[in-house]
Amino acid sequence: MAVSGSDFKQWLERRGITTSASELGRLTGLHRVTVGNQIRRGNVPESTVVGVARGVGIDPIAALADFKEYQDLDSRPRSPTAAEVLSQVHHADLMVELQHRFHEDLFPRNDKVKIDFPHDGSHRAWIDAIDTGDVRHDVAEKTGTAITYLFTQLSENKLTPIQAVTAARVSGTSMVAGLVVVGLITMEEGDWPEDVRETALMVMKNEDLVELIQQRLNLLQRRLRQRKEALEYAEKLTDLIG
Amino acid sequence: MNDSVYVISVSLMLILLGGLTFHRLTSKTTPEGARALLRPSGRLALMGILLTTAYVVSLPGIYAMLEAIVPISNGTDFIAKVCAMTAVAFLGVHLAIAYNSETALGWIVGLRGAVALGIAALGVFITLIAADTPEASPRLVAYADQPAVEVNQWIVLAYTAYILGPLLSPLFRDSRSNPLRFGRLASRLIFIGFALSIGRTLAYPLELHAGPEAFYVFELVTHVSTACVVLGLWAFAFARKNQLARKKLDIDLSIK
Numbered sequence: 356m357a358v359s360g361s362d363f364k365q366w367l368e369r370r371g372i373t374t375s376a377s378e379l380g381r382l383t384g385l386h387r388v389t390v391g392n393q394i395r396r397g398n399v400p401e402s403t404v405v406g407v408a409r410g411v412g413i414d415p416i417a418a419l420a421d422f423k424e425y426q427d428l429d430s431r432p433r434s435p436t437a438a439e440v441l442s443q444v445h446h447a448d449l450m451v452e453l454q455h456r457f458h459e460d461l462f463p464r465n466d467k468v469k470i471d472f473p474h475d476g477s478h479r480a481w482i483d484a485i486d487t488g489d490v491r492h493d494v495a496e497k498t499g500t501a502i503t504y505l506f507t508q509l510s511e512n513k514l515t516p517i518q519a520v521t522a523a524r525v526s527g528t529s530m531v532a533g534l535v536v537v538g539l540i541t542m543e544e545g546d547w548p549e550d551v552r553e554t555a556l557m558v559m560k561n562e563d564l565v566e567l568i569q570q571r572l573n574l575l576q577r578r579l580r581q582r583k584e585a586l587e588y589a590e591k592l593t594d595l596i597g
Numbered sequence: 598m599n600d601s602v603y604v605i606s607v608s609l610m611l612i613l614l615g616g617l618t619f620h621r622l623t624s625k626t627t628p629e630g631a632r633a634l635l636r637p638s639g640r641l642a643l644m645g646i647l648l649t650t651a652y653v654v655s656l657p658g659i660y661a662m663l664e665a666i667v668p669i670s671n672g673t674d675f676i677a678k679v680c681a682m683t684a685v686a687f688l689g690v691h692l693a694i695a696y697n698s699e700t701a702l703g704w705i706v707g708l709r710g711a712v713a714l715g716i717a718a719l720g721v722f723i724t725l726i727a728a729d730t731p732e733a734s735p736r737l738v739a740y741a742d743q744p745a746v747e748v749n750q751w752i753v754l755a756y757t758a759y760i761l762g763p764l765l766s767p768l769f770r771d772s773r774s775n776p777l778r779f780g781r782l783a784s785r786l787i788f789i790g791f792a793l794s795i796g797r798t799l800a801y802p803l804e805l806h807a808g809p810e811a812f813y814v815f816e817l818v819t820h821v822s823t824a825c826v827v828l829g830l831w832a833f834a835f836a837r838k839n840q841l842a843r844k845k846l847d848i849d850l851s852i853k
Contacts, residue, residue, distance in 0.1 A: 582848045585776035589842035592771070592780060595695035596830065597837035 358404060358422045360397035366421050372411055382410030401516045401539055415540050416531055424517060428530050433546040435532035440555040442484035443477055445470035446571035452556050453564055468552045473538055476574060479509040481536045485526040493525040494518050640691045641830060647684035651677045655735045664733040671730045674737055678721050678753050686714055689760040696767035704763050717756035724749035741809035751801055758798040761791040777842050783832035790825030793818055
């Protein structure tokens with residue numbers, strides 16, 4: 356889902372921003388034809404709104420909150436929970452921390468978390484971190500997405516901004532955090548301190564760290580099994596038919 | 598005009614079918630030449646040979662030459678049709694095994710499959726005898742307005758639909774769920790080919806209503822359908838030869 360073309364035009368006028376496609380193209384870094392098409396088709400991606408906002412020096416979150424789909428975006432504290440932050444730490448980094456806790460001389464702690472997000476499975480990990488019950492079904496229902504398609508989106512790290520905000524809305528967490536997770540806004544724009552992941556990792560209790568690693572490894576095991584099955588199926592079929 | 602369309606489309610089919618079959622039989626890598634015929638994958642090569650034969654003997658020049666040898670008038674058309682139906686049966690078995698479709702296998706092989714092919718071949722033969730076809734005419738086009746010839750054509754189409762019908766569902770499923778994009782494309786091509794072929798069978802009353810002049814237009818549908826199926830099969834062969842599944846469906850842990 357994206358914002359409508361007419362809403363986008365009205366927003367530009369209200370904010371005193373030019374409606375010229377070439378100027379908008381220059382602000383967003385997109386080709387003017389692309390921007391023109393988005394407006395003409397009445398389907399302007401949130402990334403274009405954010406790009407324009409950045410270009411003219413408006414807070415992207417304030418800009419998005421001007422649209423009815425996101426009007427409550429800034430109604431809750433922006434900062435994420437520790438679980439949300441940790442969901443964006445790759446399991447390889449989690450395991451480095453675990454090794455460090457076993458033997459700090461042999462395995463010195465990394466100053467920085469090595470693997471950036473989004474990483475493989477980071478959207479799903481974030482949903483798991485904010486899930487208070489049935490968040491997937493709620494998001495599917497409220498955004499009109501087929502539940503199976505939502506599962507696929509989560510597996511492929513393709514959660515959309517509106518789905519992320521809806522998920523946060525139903526689970527009562529920061530509505531901005533989801534936009535950071537899906538990569539629409541930067542950590543800085545979402546009020547995530549630069550070392551937020553390192554800090555969250557460092558203060559994590561041993562039992563929580565082990566449990567989180569275990570969850571991630573279970574997920575990794577399932578994913579590897581699925582990939583292996585997919586490979587075997589595709590190879591078998593190509594061998595049999597070809 | 599119609600004759601030229603027919604010759605052009607048949608020639609194109611021959612280039613496609615004959616070329617791919619020749620490549621399959623003479624390829625230095627797998628399958629190993631004519632030995633491929635002895636293996637399960639040889640079904641495809643056999644299908645290619647039969648289908649190519651059906652198209653070759655339908656070419657006006659060759660058809661006329663064979664008519665001098667065949668004891669029954671237009672017996673060459675019977676040979677071509679039996680070759681085509683047997684090729685379809687081979688294709689059906691091949692795909693039913695690959696897609697693991699018990700239903701399709703039950704329909705195509707065993708007693709039921711043999712009886713169906715036997716009845717279809719017998720039907721084609723009887724209708725040929727029953728029709729009055731003194732002059733050589735590939736696909737019996739010159740006699741298309743005779744009821745016996747109409748039934749003759751319909752039997753071939755109906756047998757094809759009988760074989761391909763049970764395969765539509767597994768093909769459709771795979772065209773949506775095959776983890777390999779190229780595999781989905783290949784299944785989609787075969788599915789389109791099958792759907793066109795079955796569509797022609799269902800639209801046969803329309804074809805009869807349109808009269809003999811429309812025969813070549815409907816025949817083009819069959820040629821397009823055959824091309825789609827052959828290209829789909831080729832796509833699977835390409836995927837196997839280039840090990841696309843292994844290359845595209847990565848199970849490596851590296852995130853570099």
